[in-house]
Amino acid sequence: MNTIDLEKTTLREVNQRLQGLPAETNERLWKLTNPHGEHACAVGLTAPIEVHIDGHIGYYCAGMNQKAKVVIHGQCGVGVAENMMSGEVVVKGTASAAAGATGQGGLLVIEGDAGTRCGISMKGIDIVVKGSVGAMSAFMAQSGSLVVCGDAGANLGDSIYEAKLYVRGTVESLGADCIEKKMTPHHLEKLGRLLKSAGIDADPKSFRRYGSKRSLYNFHVDNVDAY
Amino acid sequence: MSDRANPTPFYTPPRPSATFDAHSIAEIQRAAATGIYDIRGGGAKRKVPHFDDLLFLGASISRYPLEGYREKCATNVTLGTRYAKKPIELKIPVTIAGMSFGALSGNAKEALGRGATQMGTSTTTGDGGMTPEERLSSKTLVYQLLPSRYGMNPDDLRKADAIEVVIGQGAKPGGGGMLLGQKITERVAKMRNLPVGIDQRSACRHPDWTGPDDLTIKIHELREITNWEKPIYIKVGATRPYFDTALAVKSGADVVVLDGMQGGTAATQDVFIEHVGLPILAAIRPAVQALQDLDMHRKVQLIVSGGIRNGADVAKCLALGADAVAIGTAALIALGDNDPKLEAEYQKLGSTAGCYDDWHEGRDPAGITTQDPQLAARLDPVKAGHRLANYLAVLTMEAQIIARACGKSHLHNLEPDDLVALTVESAAMARVPLAGTSWIPGQSNY
Numbered sequence A: 001m002n003t004i005d006l007e008k009t010t011l012r013e014v015n016q017r018l019q020g021l022p023a024e025t026n027e028r029l030w031k032l033t034n035p036h037g038e039h040a041c042a043v044g045l046t047a048p049i050e051v052h053i054d055g056h057i058g059y060y061c062a063g064m065n066q067k068a069k070v071v072i073h074g075q076c077g078v079g080v081a082e083n084m085m086s087g088e089v090v091v092k093g094t095a096s097a098a099a100g101a102t103g104q105g106g107l108l109v110i111e112g113d114a115g116t117r118c119g120i121s122m123k124g125i126d127i128v129v130k131g132s133v134g135a136m137s138a139f140m141a142q143s144g145s146l147v148v149c150g151d152a153g154a155n156l157g158d159s160i161y162e163a164k165l166y167v168r169g170t171v172e173s174l175g176a177d178c179i180e181k182k183m184t185p186h187h188l189e190k191l192g193r194l195l196k197s198a199g200i201d202a203d204p205k206s207f208r209r210y211g212s213k214r215s216l217y218n219f220h221v222d223n224v225d226a227y
Numbered sequence B: 001m002s003d004r005a006n007p008t009p010f011y012t013p014p015r016p017s018a019t020f021d022a023h024s025i026a027e028i029q030r031a032a033a034t035g036i037y038d039i040r041g042g043g044a045k046r047k048v049p050h051f052d053d054l055l056f057l058g059a060s061i062s063r064y065p066l067e068g069y070r071e072k073c074a075t076n077v078t079l080g081t082r083y084a085k086k087p088i089e090l091k092i093p094v095t096i097a098g099m100s101f102g103a104l105s106g107n108a109k110e111a112l113g114r115g116a117t118q119m120g121t122s123t124t125t126g127d128g129g130m131t132p133e134e135r136l137s138s139k140t141l142v143y144q145l146l147p148s149r150y151g152m153n154p155d156d157l158r159k160a161d162a163i164e165v166v167i168g169q170g171a172k173p174g175g176g177g178m179l180l181g182q183k184i185t186e187r188v189a190k191m192r193n194l195p196v197g198i199d200q201r202s203a204c205r206h207p208d209w210t211g212p213d214d215l216t217i218k219i220h221e222l223r224e225i226t227n228w229e230k231p232i233y234i235k236v237g238a239t240r241p242y243f244d245t246a247l248a249v250k251s252g253a254d255v256v257v258l259d260g261m262q263g264g265t266a267a268t269q270d271v272f273i274e275h276v277g278l279p280i281l282a283a284i285r286p287a288v289q290a291l292q293d294l295d296m297h298r299k300v301q302l303i304v305s306g307g308i309r310n311g312a313d314v315a316k317c318l319a320l321g322a323d324a325v326a327i328g329t330a331a332l333i334a335l336g337d338n339d340p341k342l343e344a345e346y347q348k349l350g351s352t353a354g355c356y357d358d359w360h361e362g363r364d365p366a367g368i369t370t371q372d373p374q375l376a377a378r379l380d381p382v383k384a385g386h387r388l389a390n391y392l393a394v395l396t397m398e399a400q401i402i403a404r405a406c407g408k409s410h411l412h413n414l415e416p417d418d419l420v421a422l423t424v425e426s427a428a429m430a431r432v433p434l435a436g437t438s439w440i441p442g443q444s445n446y
């Protein structure tokens, strides 16, 4: 295990070092200490390494991640794992707004709660939240899955496209064009796999599924109120 | 009143209303019949104060001109000198504005890259991501980060020569994008991760930041991902140019891109295009003022766009303090858009050469604003690229002719003192004197 102390090393050096690791590196395990809410930490990683951040971290942690696993042992700021392509990001604490925004792949696990706009504009990422998510989550969500073990705030899935939403607790309200959908065996199986990969022991049958009514897909004058 | 049966010599001929003119009446009738607003491509079509309202003074006894063709008038520009490790060097101060693959065909994107590269300038991606065609054909490619983040990908980010964070466009400041179902073919849908054939809406706000403080952090992240190499532009529609420019500088931009209301769009509501935002003429001086107040003029470069057509427009933008300009509509015309040779086909679409703006429908007979493979195949990217290069060369030479006449050995030496205005409005907006006077409305007394 390589340990870097962010009190003694600049963010630029840390990111450069992690970004510069080749795919076949054998320096696979990293620990970052004293992160003190630093922004843009462990962003743009491309090697299949594992990075543990020991403490709270700022905005855009693990942004645009490819292949790496980043574990935040603390809380994190806005846009964790934004636009992630692949790999895995785990937040042991709570996450602020726009967690997993526009993510295109990989898995984001939030063990605490997530703030507003969780999974906004998501494009293929899978997000599993052990706690609850705030308002406007999965806004314009295009694809991928958002699993919420707790409750969802107002306007869940507003203007949603093809993303799949699963919520175990209550949903304060659904956004425009988002409706409850039937949970089929196929969805139960997929949800079961997601929960398992996130290390969460929950019965898929206790969740309800939400998705797009697809009535806003092509403009129609009778729907103007929803646009 | 006249007696229609027995017209007298004093018969009052039918009088059209200036208020309810033919266009307004037709729009009321169309709205009543369809219940939906008009969507179209292009920029504002109404007349607004523009560069035609300015003139260069040239030189005589008090100013000394340069000899045309023999004395050098340089045209190069460097963008991104503030923070980027690898600033962009362009041979000419005319860049190609961001236009998406999706709005434009793959061939059109390739042609833009070829023409720009031939002349030593840059092209820009657009909403929908980077295509291999444009990366291969463009020596210098600016990659846009838009609210939709369609096709946003760190590999492409690293392949780009600069990154442009798009906050807004002059045609629709405060509005998101749209690409109607007709143009969402399989390839476009795949790049944007959407179902084929749906009307695609792009958000009007970024998903992961809100105010300028967040934007500062966002830009920091982009720099961290790309090793602080690439210039970062911020593009805004012209609305409150003084404050937006100041905030862009504060957020850490290397370059500010300012787009006026005449600027083209692929598809927007006509009412938005015509009624929201400032003409570029009114926006340049406040933006330059903000840069000067922050001691950042020429340190953070300013690119302006919106209705630029000829070398005089380019020279006027630079004289008002811009470092470079961007062109969209004019570049498409150079490729072959609205070509009179296609008149019969424009007629079939209910339009005429010079007016065709239904770019959102994807039926462009010139093969430019379409995803229909047969129509797109009509545009030869090599030939169209040559036409664009020719046009860029002319723009540059025209600007040089004016600059030499004003005694400048570099286009950037043009200055507001070289200009006068023909109207009171344009004098106030451009902050140059009304021709024949020393009066700058809003700055000095007559």
Ligand SMILES: Cc1cc2nc3c(=O)[nH]c(=O)nc-3n(C[C@H](O)[C@H](O)[C@H](O)COP(=O)(O)O)c2cc1C
Pocket: B041, B042, B043, B097, B098, B099, B100, B103, B104, B125, B126, B127, B144, B166, B168, B169, B170, B235, B259, B262, B263, B264, B265, B266, B305, B306, B307, B308, B326, B327, B328, B329, B330, B359, B369
């Ligand atoms: C067909 C078309 C597509 C455009 N797509 C984008 C886009 O994806 N992103 C963007 O920032 N601006 C877009 N624009 C605006 C241009 O980047 C630019 O601001 C404008 O065209 C400049 O004004 P001009 O057309 O008068 O030269 C588009 C413009 C056109 C004509």
